[in-house]
Every structure is written in structure tokens, then in C-alpha cells.
Amino acid sequence: MPESTLTRRGSLLRLGGFLAAIVGAAGWKVATSEGAGPAGVASGAVKCVLAPEMTEGPYYLPNEKVRRNITEGRSGTPLLLHLTVVDASTCRPIKGAAVDIWHTDALGVYSGEAVESTVGQTFMRGIQRTNAHGLATFQTVYPGWYQGRTVHIHVKVHIGGNVVHTGQLFFRDALTDAVYRSSPYMGRPNRDTRNVTDSIYRNGGSKSLLSIRRRGSGYVGSIVMGVHRS
DSSP: OOGGGOOOOOEEEEESSSOOOOOSTTOOOOOOOTTOSHHHHHHTSSEEEEEOOOOOOTTOOSSOOBOSBOOTTOOSOEEEEEEEEEETTTOOBOTTOEEEEEOOOTTSOOSSOGGGTOTTOOTTEEEEEOOTTSEEEEEEEOOOOOTTOOSEEEEEEEETTEEEEEEEEEOOHHHHHHHTTSTTGGGSOOOOOOGGGOTTTTTTGGGGBOEEEEETTEEEEEEEEEEOOO
């Protein structure tokens, strides 16, 4: 999808307790608690607040592959991403949104970049459509670090040919410290930027922290992103 055809909009992250992220065979569901939905939003019982838009950075490439597994065999601590998209006006899940992510491999390298000698490669890039529960799932690895940035994942959400959210997803530093004590991360010690010293994270990154739980030898990272459809 050509970037010139897309229009960036404000995006929101759902706060509060009325959206339940339920991991299972059916994926995540939006809770049907009394007060959820349009009436809950109107009454203030369900709160959806503006989340900061964040730069897409210099490493975005359009027309990425539609696929769940984006590792292309690259090593690293397994990371399963559960990214849920909801309508910020109703807090209902959005089916068919295109969730577009990209990040470095475990060694801090982006694919598709001349400076990295990875032109023509597509590892750690991909798109998934959300299901009826608003859920897009990716199989990837925990990102590595590079100079001047804290550890992060880039994300865009496309609906009907428009970009309705451009953001970045973050990890708590304590988790990154633990992951980086294992191979292949331990071969690149002394990362130079943590969340508190990252200029992008300081402008709203705490609202884009992934919720993490253990899963076998790796992790599941999840977040709910509220957006306007147009």
C-alpha cells in the first residue's frame, strides 16, 4: 500500500477494566460487562484516552508481507505478540484492520537497509489482519538494541486504506535486562539507552508498554490499541 495514499490519524489506548484480554483458542475478547460499549463510553464508565502518536522512524518499508511468523529463522528469545485493535468511540473490536510491525533482530539490525547490508531482506517485518476479536498475532523474537534508542517495536494500523495509528511499543527495562543475559543478546553488552533516557519513550512511551507474561522459553506481549476508524 503506497504511503502516499495513507492519512495518519490520532490514536487512542483503551484504559480501564472493561476490555478483557483473554488469551486462548478464540483469541482475545472484549468483555461484555454491564456498562461496556457506547453507553459506557458516553457515561464515562469506559475511558478511552488519546495516546501519543510516535515517529515511524527511518526504517519503515511499505508493502510488507502478510504473515504471522516474521523471524525468517533468525535466532532470539521467542516473542508472541497479541495486538488488539478497538474502536475508540465504542471500545468494540475492529475486524480486518491491517496491523503492520517492524523491528530489529536480536543483534539490533533492521532488514531492508543499505547501511546494514540487508537490502532485499525482510526479517522482522510483517502485516496481519485482525480477527473478529480485533486481534492480530505475530511470532517474532525479542528485539535487540542499537545506539541511541531504547528497545522498541514499530507499529502502524491501517483501516480502509488509511493509517489510523503510527506508534512504538516498549518493554520494561528490567525485562530487557533479563532477556539480554542470554544468547545471542549477551554478545552485545552495554546497551547505551534505557527507557528513561530515550527521547521518544519520554513523550508517552509509558502508555505503550507491552503487558508481558512468560510462555515456555519466551514471552507473550500484549496491548490494546484504540483508534478512530477514519
